[in-house]
Amino acid sequence: MSDQHQPKGYYTGDIHNQYVEEHEVPKAKKVIWRTFWILLFVTIFEVAIAFAPLSKDVLQWIFVVLTIVKAGYIVGFFMHLFHEKFSFRYTILLPFVLIVYLIFIALAEGVYLNLID
Amino acid sequence: MFMWIFLISDAFTFSALLIAYGALRHRFTDIWPAPGDVFTHFPFIHGNVPLAYVAFMTFVLIMSSVTMVLAVEEGHRRNNRGVAFWLILTIVGGFIFLGSQAWEWYHFIVGSDKGAYILEDGRFARTDNYAPGSLFFWENYERTEVTGAEAERLVASAQKNIRGANLVENEYGDTPLFANFFFFITGFHGFHVFSGVVINIIILINVLNGVYARRGHYEQVEKTGLYWHFVDLVWVFVFTFFYLV
Incomplete structure:
Protein backbone atom coordinates (compact mmCIF):
# COMPACT_ATOMS: atom_id res chain seq x y z
CA MET A 1 0.00 0.00 0.00
CA SER A 2 2.33 2.67 1.26
CA ASP A 3 5.39 1.49 -0.61
CA GLN A 4 3.75 1.37 -4.04
CA HIS A 5 5.26 4.62 -5.27
CA GLN A 6 8.75 4.28 -3.98
CA PRO A 7 11.25 4.00 -6.81
CA LYS A 8 14.11 2.57 -4.77
CA GLY A 9 13.59 1.92 -1.12
CA TYR A 10 10.86 -0.64 -1.46
CA TYR A 11 11.83 -2.25 1.80
CA THR A 12 9.26 -2.16 4.52
CA GLY A 13 11.22 -0.60 7.31
CA ASP A 14 13.99 -3.06 8.05
CA ILE A 15 17.43 -1.56 8.30
CA HIS A 16 18.85 -2.61 4.99
CA ASN A 17 21.67 -1.68 2.74
CA GLN A 18 21.19 0.60 -0.20
CA TYR A 19 24.14 -0.89 -2.01
CA VAL A 20 22.35 -3.83 -3.61
CA GLU A 21 19.63 -1.56 -4.93
CA GLU A 22 21.67 1.29 -6.24
CA HIS A 23 24.68 -0.21 -7.96
CA GLU A 24 24.41 -1.49 -11.48
CA VAL A 25 23.67 -5.16 -12.17
CA PRO A 26 26.73 -6.38 -14.13
CA LYS A 27 29.01 -5.28 -11.30
CA ALA A 28 26.94 -7.21 -8.74
CA LYS A 29 27.21 -10.39 -10.80
CA LYS A 30 30.93 -9.88 -11.19
CA VAL A 31 31.31 -9.62 -7.43
CA ILE A 32 29.26 -12.81 -6.93
CA TRP A 33 31.36 -14.87 -9.35
CA ARG A 34 34.63 -13.46 -8.06
CA THR A 35 33.57 -14.50 -4.54
CA PHE A 36 32.68 -17.96 -5.85
CA TRP A 37 36.09 -18.48 -7.47
CA ILE A 38 37.90 -17.32 -4.34
CA LEU A 39 35.88 -19.72 -2.15
CA LEU A 40 36.48 -22.58 -4.58
CA PHE A 41 40.23 -22.05 -4.86
CA VAL A 42 40.65 -21.66 -1.11
CA THR A 43 38.77 -24.95 -0.57
CA ILE A 44 40.87 -26.80 -3.16
CA PHE A 45 44.02 -25.34 -1.64
CA GLU A 46 42.93 -26.49 1.84
CA VAL A 47 42.38 -30.09 0.71
CA ALA A 48 45.68 -30.03 -1.20
CA ILE A 49 47.80 -28.90 1.74
CA ALA A 50 45.99 -31.20 4.21
CA PHE A 51 48.49 -33.90 3.23
CA ALA A 52 51.50 -31.66 2.76
CA PRO A 53 54.56 -32.46 4.86
CA LEU A 54 54.06 -29.57 7.24
CA SER A 55 53.89 -29.72 11.01
CA LYS A 56 50.40 -30.16 12.42
CA ASP A 57 50.50 -26.85 14.28
CA VAL A 58 51.43 -24.87 11.17
CA LEU A 59 48.68 -26.60 9.18
CA GLN A 60 46.10 -25.90 11.87
CA TRP A 61 46.83 -22.19 11.83
CA ILE A 62 46.75 -22.07 8.03
CA PHE A 63 43.33 -23.74 8.14
CA VAL A 64 42.01 -21.38 10.79
CA VAL A 65 43.12 -18.30 8.82
CA LEU A 66 41.74 -19.63 5.51
CA THR A 67 38.43 -20.52 7.17
CA ILE A 68 38.06 -17.01 8.54
CA VAL A 69 38.85 -15.63 5.07
CA LYS A 70 36.14 -17.86 3.54
CA ALA A 71 33.65 -16.91 6.25
CA GLY A 72 34.44 -13.26 5.62
CA TYR A 73 33.70 -13.58 1.90
CA ILE A 74 30.41 -15.41 2.51
CA VAL A 75 29.15 -13.04 5.19
CA GLY A 76 30.51 -9.92 3.52
CA PHE A 77 29.56 -10.46 -0.11
CA PHE A 78 26.90 -13.19 -0.24
CA MET A 79 25.05 -11.87 2.80
CA HIS A 80 26.00 -8.24 1.94
CA LEU A 81 27.08 -7.49 5.51
CA PHE A 82 30.01 -5.35 4.31
CA HIS A 83 27.53 -2.97 2.76
CA GLU A 84 25.26 -2.61 5.78
CA LYS A 85 25.31 0.41 8.06
CA PHE A 86 28.18 0.67 10.52
CA SER A 87 25.97 0.27 13.61
CA PHE A 88 24.17 -2.76 12.20
CA ARG A 89 27.44 -4.39 11.13
CA TYR A 90 28.90 -4.18 14.60
CA THR A 91 25.67 -5.22 16.34
CA ILE A 92 26.02 -8.49 14.42
CA LEU A 93 29.77 -8.95 14.73
CA LEU A 94 30.61 -7.86 18.28
CA PRO A 95 28.76 -10.68 20.14
CA PHE A 96 31.27 -13.09 18.59
CA VAL A 97 33.94 -11.70 20.91
CA LEU A 98 32.25 -13.96 23.48
CA ILE A 99 32.79 -16.94 21.18
CA VAL A 100 36.49 -16.16 20.92
CA TYR A 101 36.63 -16.11 24.73
CA LEU A 102 34.74 -19.42 24.93
CA ILE A 103 37.19 -21.01 22.46
CA PHE A 104 40.06 -19.86 24.64
CA ILE A 105 38.72 -21.20 27.95
CA ALA A 106 37.33 -24.47 26.53
CA LEU A 107 40.48 -25.41 24.62
CA ALA A 108 42.72 -24.43 27.54
CA GLU A 109 40.65 -26.70 29.77
CA GLY A 110 40.86 -29.58 27.28
CA VAL A 111 44.63 -29.29 26.95
CA TYR A 112 45.01 -29.08 30.74
CA LEU A 113 42.89 -32.19 31.40
CA ASN A 114 44.94 -34.06 28.84
CA LEU A 115 48.20 -32.99 30.47
CA ILE A 116 47.28 -34.09 34.01
CA ASP A 117 46.02 -37.43 32.73
CA MET B 1 17.06 -7.67 10.37
CA PHE B 2 15.29 -10.25 12.52
CA MET B 3 16.67 -12.98 10.32
CA TRP B 4 20.11 -11.69 11.31
CA ILE B 5 19.19 -11.82 15.01
CA PHE B 6 18.02 -15.42 14.58
CA LEU B 7 21.19 -16.29 12.71
CA ILE B 8 23.32 -14.95 15.57
CA SER B 9 21.57 -17.27 18.02
CA ASP B 10 21.93 -20.17 15.60
CA ALA B 11 25.61 -19.33 15.11
CA PHE B 12 26.07 -19.47 18.88
CA THR B 13 24.53 -22.96 18.97
CA PHE B 14 26.87 -24.21 16.26
CA SER B 15 29.82 -22.48 17.93
CA ALA B 16 29.01 -24.27 21.18
CA LEU B 17 28.92 -27.65 19.41
CA LEU B 18 32.19 -27.07 17.56
CA ILE B 19 33.94 -25.69 20.64
CA ALA B 20 32.80 -28.70 22.67
CA TYR B 21 34.27 -30.85 19.90
CA GLY B 22 37.54 -28.93 20.08
CA ALA B 23 37.75 -29.13 23.88
CA LEU B 24 37.15 -32.89 24.00
CA ARG B 25 39.44 -33.49 21.07
CA HIS B 26 42.25 -31.76 22.93
CA ARG B 27 41.32 -33.72 26.04
CA PHE B 28 41.66 -37.06 24.17
CA THR B 29 44.18 -35.98 21.59
CA ASP B 30 46.31 -39.16 21.89
CA ILE B 31 43.48 -41.49 20.85
CA TRP B 32 41.48 -39.20 18.55
CA PRO B 33 41.14 -40.58 15.00
CA ALA B 34 42.57 -38.57 12.11
CA PRO B 35 39.60 -37.52 9.93
CA GLY B 36 41.68 -37.97 6.77
CA ASP B 37 41.87 -41.64 7.70
CA VAL B 38 38.12 -42.03 8.31
CA PHE B 39 36.46 -40.30 5.35
CA THR B 40 38.21 -42.05 2.49
CA HIS B 41 35.36 -43.15 0.22
CA PHE B 42 34.25 -41.71 -3.08
CA PRO B 43 31.38 -43.08 -5.20
CA PHE B 44 32.47 -45.35 -8.08
CA ILE B 45 36.12 -45.14 -7.06
CA HIS B 46 37.76 -48.11 -5.40
CA GLY B 47 40.67 -46.97 -3.37
CA ASN B 48 41.73 -44.51 -0.79
CA VAL B 49 40.62 -40.95 -1.63
CA PRO B 50 40.65 -39.09 1.67
CA LEU B 51 38.47 -35.99 2.01
CA ALA B 52 37.68 -35.83 -1.72
CA TYR B 53 33.97 -36.40 -1.20
CA VAL B 54 33.70 -33.83 1.58
CA ALA B 55 35.45 -31.36 -0.72
CA PHE B 56 32.84 -32.17 -3.37
CA MET B 57 30.05 -31.55 -0.84
CA THR B 58 31.63 -28.21 0.04
CA PHE B 59 31.72 -27.32 -3.65
CA VAL B 60 28.01 -28.20 -4.02
CA LEU B 61 27.05 -26.02 -1.07
CA ILE B 62 29.16 -23.06 -2.24
CA MET B 63 27.65 -23.44 -5.72
CA SER B 64 24.11 -23.44 -4.33
CA SER B 65 25.00 -20.34 -2.33
CA VAL B 66 25.99 -18.68 -5.59
CA THR B 67 22.70 -19.64 -7.28
CA MET B 68 20.83 -18.30 -4.23
CA VAL B 69 22.61 -14.96 -4.35
CA LEU B 70 21.84 -14.80 -8.08
CA ALA B 71 18.15 -15.42 -7.28
CA VAL B 72 18.25 -12.51 -4.80
CA GLU B 73 19.97 -10.41 -7.46
CA GLU B 74 17.19 -11.14 -9.97
CA GLY B 75 14.72 -10.19 -7.25
CA HIS B 76 16.25 -6.73 -7.06
CA ARG B 77 15.50 -6.36 -10.75
CA ARG B 78 11.99 -7.79 -10.15
CA ASN B 79 12.62 -10.51 -12.73
CA ASN B 80 10.18 -13.22 -11.62
CA ARG B 81 11.37 -15.87 -14.10
CA GLY B 82 15.00 -15.30 -13.13
CA VAL B 83 14.24 -15.70 -9.43
CA ALA B 84 12.36 -18.95 -10.09
CA PHE B 85 15.18 -20.32 -12.29
CA TRP B 86 17.97 -19.71 -9.75
CA LEU B 87 15.79 -20.88 -6.85
CA ILE B 88 15.19 -24.21 -8.61
CA LEU B 89 18.97 -24.66 -9.06
CA THR B 90 19.48 -23.81 -5.38
CA ILE B 91 16.96 -26.47 -4.35
CA VAL B 92 18.65 -29.04 -6.62
CA GLY B 93 21.99 -28.20 -4.97
CA GLY B 94 20.40 -28.65 -1.55
CA PHE B 95 19.11 -32.09 -2.49
CA ILE B 96 22.50 -33.14 -3.87
CA PHE B 97 24.10 -32.10 -0.60
CA LEU B 98 21.52 -33.97 1.50
CA GLY B 99 21.95 -37.10 -0.62
CA SER B 100 25.73 -36.85 -0.24
CA GLN B 101 25.38 -36.57 3.50
CA ALA B 102 23.12 -39.64 3.62
CA TRP B 103 25.73 -41.50 1.56
CA GLU B 104 28.50 -40.45 3.88
CA TRP B 105 26.54 -41.38 7.01
CA TYR B 106 25.88 -44.79 5.48
CA HIS B 107 29.59 -45.46 4.91
CA PHE B 108 30.47 -44.11 8.34
CA ILE B 109 27.91 -46.34 10.08
CA VAL B 110 28.67 -49.49 8.08
CA GLY B 111 32.45 -49.06 8.30
CA SER B 112 35.20 -51.20 6.82
CA GLY B 164 31.25 -49.45 11.90
CA ALA B 165 29.94 -46.79 14.23
CA ASN B 166 27.08 -46.12 16.63
CA LEU B 167 26.62 -43.90 19.67
CA VAL B 168 28.32 -46.38 22.02
CA GLU B 169 31.39 -47.50 20.09
CA ASN B 170 33.05 -47.06 16.72
CA GLU B 171 35.88 -48.62 14.78
CA TYR B 172 37.63 -45.31 14.09
CA GLY B 173 39.07 -44.66 17.53
CA ASP B 174 38.97 -45.82 21.10
CA THR B 175 36.40 -43.21 22.11
CA PRO B 176 32.68 -42.96 21.33
CA LEU B 177 33.01 -39.15 21.28
CA PHE B 178 34.27 -38.96 17.71
CA ALA B 179 31.19 -40.72 16.28
CA ASN B 180 28.87 -38.87 18.69
CA PHE B 181 30.16 -35.50 17.52
CA PHE B 182 30.02 -36.62 13.90
CA PHE B 183 26.35 -37.59 14.22
CA PHE B 184 25.49 -34.51 16.25
CA ILE B 185 27.29 -31.79 14.31
CA THR B 186 26.78 -33.01 10.75
CA GLY B 187 23.26 -34.15 11.69
CA PHE B 188 22.36 -30.75 13.13
CA HIS B 189 23.82 -29.05 10.08
CA GLY B 190 22.09 -31.50 7.72
CA PHE B 191 18.78 -30.77 9.42
CA HIS B 192 19.41 -27.07 8.82
CA VAL B 193 20.02 -27.81 5.14
CA PHE B 194 16.82 -29.86 5.03
CA SER B 195 14.84 -27.00 6.62
CA GLY B 196 16.46 -24.62 4.14
CA VAL B 197 15.39 -26.77 1.20
CA VAL B 198 11.80 -26.92 2.52
CA ILE B 199 11.73 -23.13 3.00
CA ASN B 200 13.22 -22.61 -0.47
CA ILE B 201 10.51 -24.84 -1.98
CA ILE B 202 7.78 -22.82 -0.22
CA ILE B 203 9.33 -19.57 -1.51
CA LEU B 204 9.62 -21.08 -5.00
CA ILE B 205 5.90 -21.94 -4.99
CA ASN B 206 5.14 -18.34 -3.99
CA VAL B 207 7.41 -17.03 -6.77
CA LEU B 208 5.75 -19.29 -9.35
CA ASN B 209 2.34 -18.07 -8.17
CA GLY B 210 3.50 -14.48 -8.63
CA VAL B 211 3.03 -13.55 -4.96
CA TYR B 212 6.15 -11.36 -4.85
CA ALA B 213 5.60 -9.92 -8.30
CA ARG B 214 2.23 -8.63 -7.06
CA ARG B 215 3.75 -7.45 -3.76
CA GLY B 216 6.32 -5.44 -5.70
CA HIS B 217 9.40 -6.64 -3.80
CA TYR B 218 11.32 -9.86 -3.19
CA GLU B 219 12.37 -9.24 0.40
CA GLN B 220 11.18 -12.72 1.36
CA VAL B 221 13.63 -14.26 -1.12
CA GLU B 222 16.36 -12.15 0.41
CA LYS B 223 15.60 -13.39 3.94
CA THR B 224 15.58 -17.00 2.80
CA GLY B 225 18.85 -16.26 1.02
CA LEU B 226 20.38 -15.07 4.29
CA TYR B 227 19.41 -18.35 5.95
CA TRP B 228 20.79 -20.39 3.06
CA HIS B 229 24.13 -18.54 3.08
CA PHE B 230 24.31 -19.10 6.82
CA VAL B 231 23.98 -22.86 6.27
CA ASP B 232 26.88 -22.61 3.80
CA LEU B 233 28.85 -20.55 6.31
CA VAL B 234 28.40 -23.16 9.03
CA TRP B 235 29.55 -25.87 6.65
CA VAL B 236 32.78 -23.94 6.00
CA PHE B 237 33.52 -24.22 9.73
CA VAL B 238 32.40 -27.85 10.01
CA PHE B 239 34.56 -28.69 6.98
CA THR B 240 37.65 -27.15 8.57
CA PHE B 241 37.26 -28.20 12.18
CA PHE B 242 35.72 -31.61 11.67
CA TYR B 243 37.34 -32.87 8.48
CA LEU B 244 40.55 -30.96 7.80
CA VAL B 245 42.23 -30.19 11.11
Missing part, protein backbone atom coordinates in the same frame (compact mmCIF):
# COMPACT_ATOMS: atom_id res chain seq x y z
CA ASP B 113 35.28 -54.93 6.02
CA LYS B 114 37.03 -56.08 9.17
CA GLY B 115 36.41 -53.19 11.54
CA ALA B 116 38.60 -52.69 14.60
CA TYR B 117 39.75 -55.01 17.37
CA ILE B 118 40.07 -54.55 21.10
CA LEU B 119 43.16 -56.67 21.73
CA GLU B 120 43.79 -58.97 24.65
CA ASP B 121 45.86 -56.31 26.43
CA GLY B 122 43.14 -53.69 25.85
CA ARG B 123 44.85 -51.89 22.97
CA PHE B 124 42.74 -50.61 20.11
CA ALA B 125 43.76 -51.78 16.61
CA ARG B 126 42.21 -50.75 13.31
CA THR B 127 42.20 -52.63 10.02
CA ASP B 128 42.41 -51.31 6.48
CA ASN B 129 40.43 -52.61 3.50
CA TYR B 130 43.44 -52.01 1.27
CA ALA B 131 45.97 -53.76 3.52
CA PRO B 132 44.28 -57.04 4.47
CA GLY B 133 45.85 -58.96 7.33
CA SER B 134 47.48 -55.90 8.87
CA LEU B 135 46.65 -54.08 12.06
CA PHE B 136 47.18 -50.39 12.72
CA PHE B 137 47.72 -48.56 15.96
CA TRP B 138 47.15 -44.86 16.32
CA GLU B 139 48.74 -42.61 18.83
CA ASN B 140 49.00 -38.85 18.54
CA TYR B 141 48.12 -39.12 14.85
CA GLU B 142 51.09 -41.41 14.23
CA ARG B 143 50.35 -44.75 12.66
CA THR B 144 52.23 -47.96 13.44
CA GLU B 145 51.56 -51.16 11.55
CA VAL B 146 51.70 -54.83 12.55
CA THR B 147 51.64 -57.43 9.76
CA GLY B 148 51.81 -61.16 9.10
CA ALA B 149 51.75 -63.87 11.74
CA GLU B 150 52.00 -61.37 14.59
CA ALA B 151 48.82 -59.61 13.39
CA GLU B 152 47.05 -62.97 13.02
CA ARG B 153 47.97 -63.91 16.56
CA LEU B 154 46.69 -60.58 17.90
CA VAL B 155 43.40 -60.90 16.00
CA ALA B 156 42.88 -64.50 17.18
CA SER B 157 43.30 -63.50 20.80
CA ALA B 158 41.35 -60.25 20.54
CA GLN B 159 38.60 -59.54 23.09
CA LYS B 160 36.21 -57.92 20.70
CA ASN B 161 35.59 -56.88 17.11
CA ILE B 162 33.91 -53.53 16.43
CA ARG B 163 32.27 -52.89 13.07
